Structure formats: C-alpha cells, structure tokens
Amino acid sequence: MARILKFPKGFLWGSSTSAYQVEGGIENCDWAERYPAGQACDHYNRYEQDFDLLKKFNQNAHRFSIEWSRIEPELGKFNQKEIEHYRKVLLALKKRNIKSVVTLWHWTNPLWFMEMGGWANKKSINYFENYTKVIVKELGDLIDFWVILNEPMIYISGYSTGKFPPFQRKNIFKIRKVFNNLIKAHQTAYQAIHTQYPKAKVSISKLTNYFEPARKWCPLEIFLAEIFHYLWNERFLKKIKNHFDYIGLDYYFHDRIVFYPDIQKIEAGMGVKVAFIKNLNEKVSDMGWEIYPEGIYYVLKYLSKFQKPIYILENGLADAKDEKRKDFIKDHLFWIHKAIENGIDIRGYFHWSLMDNYEWGRMGGFGPRFGLIEIDYKTMEREPRPSAYYYAEICKNNSLTIEQ
Numbered sequence: 001m002a003r004i005l006k007f008p009k010g011f012l013w014g015s016s017t018s019a020y021q022v023e024g025g026i027e028n029c030d031w032a033e034r035y036p037a038g039q040a041c042d043h044y045n046r047y048e049q050d051f052d053l054l055k056k057f058n059q060n061a062h063r064f065s066i067e068w069s070r071i072e073p074e075l076g077k078f079n080q081k082e083i084e085h086y087r088k089v090l091l092a093l094k095k096r097n098i099k100s101v102v103t104l105w106h107w108t109n110p111l112w113f114m115e116m117g118g119w120a121n122k123k124s125i126n127y128f129e130n131y132t133k134v135i136v137k138e139l140g141d142l143i144d145f146w147v148i149l150n151e152p153m154i155y156i157s158g159y160s161t162g163k164f165p166p167f168q169r170k171n172i173f174k175i176r177k178v179f180n181n182l183i184k185a186h187q188t189a190y191q192a193i194h195t196q197y198p199k200a201k202v203s204i205s206k207l208t209n210y211f212e213p214a215r216k217w218c219p220l221e222i223f224l225a226e227i228f229h230y231l232w233n234e235r236f237l238k239k240i241k242n243h244f245d246y247i248g249l250d251y252y253f254h255d256r257i258v259f260y261p262d263i264q265k266i267e268a269g270m271g272v273k274v275a276f277i278k279n280l281n282e283k284v285s286d287m288g289w290e291i292y293p294e295g296i297y298y299v300l301k302y303l304s305k306f307q308k309p310i311y312i313l314e315n316g317l318a319d320a321k322d323e324k325r326k327d328f329i330k331d332h333l334f335w336i337h338k339a340i341e342n343g344i345d346i347r348g349y350f351h352w353s354l355m356d357n358y359e360w361g362r363m364g365g366f367g368p369r370f371g372l373i374e375i376d377y378k379t380m381e382r383e384p385r386p387s388a389y390y391y392a393e394i395c396k397n398n399s400l401t402i403e404q
C-alpha cells in the first residue's frame with residue numbers, strides 16, 4: 001500500500017554546489033596549484049542553462065558559493081566585474097523564482113590571504129569581515145539565506161591530516177588558532193550582515209555525524225562516542241550559539257565507535273578518528289562511505305535542542321551508475337519526515353549535488369560522481385540522471401510516496 005508523506009507548506013527543495021567545484025577558471029586560490037580544477041563544469045559561463053535545469057526539475061531553492069579569490073584578488077582590491085557576475089547569478093535565480101542560499105566561504109582562500117598566514121593569522125578575522133561587508137553592500141539585497149562558513153570542522157581537521165591547504169600535518173598550535181579565528185570570523189561576519197539586514201537569515205553549514213557506541217552496553221564506547229560527538233558536532237556550534245538564525249545541516253556520516261584502536265591506521269597517519277570507527281558498511285557509495293539514512297533522524301533530534309529552524313544544506317552520495325541515488329533520497333527523506341512528524345522544525349532539503357563536480361583532494365578529482373545531473377567533462381554536456389526525475393517529482397508534489 002502506498003503512503004504519501006507530506007512536507008510542510010513552503011518547504012525548500014533544492015540542491016547545492018560550491019564555486020571551486022563547479023565554476024571553472026579559479027586560479028588565484030590556495031587549492032589551484034596542487035589540485036587544479038581547470039574548467040570544472042564551466043558553470044561560471046553556463047549558470048543560466050544550469051538554472052533552467054533547476055527550474056525544469058521543480059527545485060525552488062539553490063545553494064551556491066561566492067569565490068572570495070575572485071572578489072578580492074589582492075588585499076583590499078575588489079573586482080567590480082566579478083561582483084557584477086554574482087549579481088547576474090543572483091538575478092538569474094530571482095527571475096526563475098528560486099530562493100538563493102549563498103555560502104561566503106566554501107574552503108577556498110585567496111593566495112594573498114594564505115601568504116599572510118591564512119586562518120592562523122589573527123588578522124584573518126578582519127580580512128574576512130571586509131570581504132563580507134563588500135558582499136553585504138553589493139549583493140545583500142538579492143540574498144535570501146546566508147551561509148557564512150562551510151563545514152569549519154573539516155577545514156580545521158585539515159591542519160591535522162595535512163589534506164587541506166596549507167597541507168601541514170599535526171599542527172596542534174595552528175589547529176587552536178584556526179578554530180578560534182574561524183569562530184570569531186563567523187561572529188563578526190554575522191554582525192556585519194545583521195547591521196545592514198537585521199532580519200537576515202544567517203548560519204553556517206554544519207557537518208554533523210551520527211556517532212553511536214558499537215556496543216550499547218560498553219561504558220568506554222559510550223564515553224568515546226560522546227567525546228567524538230562533543231568535539232566534532234557540538235563544540236563549534238555552542239561557541240556560535242548566539243550567532244545563527246537557523247541551522248544548516250550537512251549529513252553524510254554515521255560513525256560506529258569501537259574501543260580497540262587500530263594502531264596500524266594511526267601509524268599510517270590515517271588519524272585517530274578513523275581508527276576508532278568500525279562501520280558495518282552494509283551499503284556504501286562509490287567513495288566507500290557507509291549509507292545510513294536513519295542517522296539523519298538522530299542528528300536532527302540532537303540539533304532540535306538549539307530551537308532554531310533546520311535546513312538540510314547537503315546530503316548526497318557518489319554514485320556514477322545512479323543505482324543507489326533514488327533509494328538514498330527516498331530513505332533519507334523518510335527519516336527527515338519522521339523527525340518533522342515528531343515536531344522538529346525542518347524547512348528545507350538540498351541534495352549534494354546539482355551536478356557532478358570537482359571533489360576535494362587526493363581521493364577526489366573528477367572521478368566521484370555526486371550529481372543529479374551527469375557532466376561530460378569533454379563536451380560539458382549536461383545529462384540528467386534518472387534520480388533527477390525522481391527527485392523532481394518529490395519537489396513538485398512537496399511529498400514523498402513510499403510503499404508499505
């Protein structure tokens with residue numbers, strides 16, 4: 001028997017991207033030298049065509065990021081042509097009646113900023129504030145939702161794994177500085193936006209993992225799961241708790257915590273975090289990441305304690321053959337709907353990603369296929385996958401149909 005799960009009126013249905021991953025032609029940022037993204041999806045030139053697809057697929061909202069290194073290629077010098085470009089992008093969304101969710105910082109930094117010490121430099125707070133103020137002044141009238149920072153904890157942990165620019169490993173002192181500076185930068189940018197637009201809806205996108213003890217009776221595993229939860233999910237959010245108007249959630253990971261650290265992994269530099277995690281991996285994506293839809297329910301339950309509306313700003317998988325994406329969407333939405341039924345104020349869902357794109361770092365590049373729309377990187381042709389049509393129906397009906 002079919003059951004129809006209705007979503008609240010005005011629910012936002014969309015998909016997300018970030019500048020470096022889709023635009024192409026970004027050369028003046030810290031990722032470009034070691035991990036060049038080249039023309040990426042050429043979205044910089046094809047955004048009108050891509051937004052037509054959003055419309056065709058019934059999405060009423062879209063999350064994308066502004067590339068700081070385009071806007072401010074040199075310290076204090078703002079590029080009017082690039083500002084105009086993003087104005088046109090925002091107007092193109094408006095014209096199609098699609099709400100904009102704009103990320104100010106999705107991990108990439110201008111080269112001059114890194115030369116001055118990047119986020120470990122205290123002045124980063126001011127530099128970021130100046131950039132934010134320019135965006136507020138020049139584009140603020142067209143922005144519906146603000147995301148100041150994308151997943152700061154992943155970026156901060158890059159100073160331990162060395163996987164992110166400046167590609168330094170195990171730099172404990174810098175980790176502290178970067179953590180504190182990102183918090184301050186967020187708070188300062190939040191004020192800057194609110195000074196100009198007191199009613200602005202501002203947040204971050206917070207990667208939140210579902211940590212559970214592998215053995216529910218094991219005090220050590222319970223304790224470890226709580227520690228991971230606190231350090232990874234809670235600490236940053238708590239520090240900025242007076243500086244967000246909604247919660248932006250990115251959900252990808254379920255971490256089943258065990259207490260028998262894999263010393264080999266630690267020695268191989270794979271990090272302590274990995275060593276304590278042992279997932280059952282009954283279903284995995286092309287990246288080998290476990291697919292665990294139920295976890296989003298527990299994460300939403302946890303986030304509800306902050307008593308702010310929640311928007312899921314990223315959730316998705318690499319699935320080149322599009323064999324798992326439809327069920328992935330269905331199952332995650334099922335648990336999201338359950339959370340809504342239980343009184344949690346959830347107002348939007350954004351799939352990662354609208355289209356295939358550049359995936360960060362060593363395991364990434366253009367191999368993993370996260371898109372509802374397939375990209376042929378030779379011809380730049382866009383080919384919607386079957387799951388894009390499936391998601392489009394959900395967006396159109398504002399409901400999910402499940403068989404029971």
Ligand code: BGC
Pocket residue numbers: 018021150151154207250314352358359360
């Ligand atoms: C990031 C995206 C990334 C995705 C898949 C998220 O953590 O915000 O930029 O492509 O995960 O790895």
